[in-house]
Amino acid sequence: MPTVLLLNAGFEPLRVVSWQRAFTLVFQQKVEILEEYHECVATVSTRFKVPAVIKLRRWVNLKRKMPVIRFSRANIYVRDEYRCQYCHKRFAERELTLDHVKPVVRGGKKTWENIVAACVRCNQKKSDRSPEEAGFRLLRIPVAPHWLPGMMGAIRMKMAPPVWAPYLSREEENFEYLNA
Numbered sequence: 001m002p003t004v005l006l007l008n009a010g011f012e013p014l015r016v017v018s019w020q021r022a023f024t025l026v027f028q029q030k031v032e033i034l035e036e037y038h039e040c041v042a043t044v045s046t047r048f049k050v051p052a053v054i055k056l057r058r059w060v061n062l063k064r065k066m067p068v069i070r071f072s073r074a075n076i077y078v079r080d081e082y083r084c085q086y087c088h089k090r091f092a093e094r095e096l097t098l099d100h101v102k103p104v105v106r107g108g109k110k111t112w113e114n115i116v117a118a119c120v121r122c123n124q125k126k127s128d129r130s131p132e133e134a135g136f137r138l139l140r141i142p143v144a145p146h147w148l149p150g151m152m153g154a155i156r157m158k159m160a161p162p163v164w165a166p167y168l169s170r171e172e173e174n175f176e177y178l179n180a
């Protein structure tokens with residue numbers, strides 16, 4: 001059975017839920033159905049089309065629902081969009097390294113706010129200096145993300161049915177908005 005895309009009342013994708021969970025939300029009248037699959041679920045008396053995209057009737061505060069994203073090498077790369085934050089170019093994962101913006105020797109910590117993706121060359125050039133001392137300008141001030149493009153990107157690539165597509169593209173708009 002296919003999975004179901006749950007949107008917030010403002011159309012922002014929230015998460016992917018099972019079709020059983022989707023039906024529960026429908027019967028509780030918490031959501032409206034925006035898209036349906038061709039597949040049906042039959043009960044003793046009737047048949048229901050399986051929803052493909054559902055939207056909450058009441059807006060849920062995203063701040064409360066925001067997931068805590070694990071600090072990891074892979075997630076830093078995703079946050080920084082595989083771009084070296086010093087030369088601003090894109091690299092393959094194997095060509096990237098993690099760099100302490102404030103060097104370890106000066107007490108720089110391994111946190112979302114102090115670690116960025118850097119290519120090998122820039123990392124070596126920067127060495128134990130601050131970005132300014134090395135003549136670099138950070139592409140973005142590093143912050144702890146509440147949302148990563150890869151979260152929806154992964155869905156889009158691997159398992160998103162075509163019927164979700166118009167709703168997932170909105171997520172990127174929202175992401176731009178969150179970054180603004």
Ligand SMILES: [Zn+2]
Nearest residue numbers: 084087119122
């Ligand atoms: Zn670089």
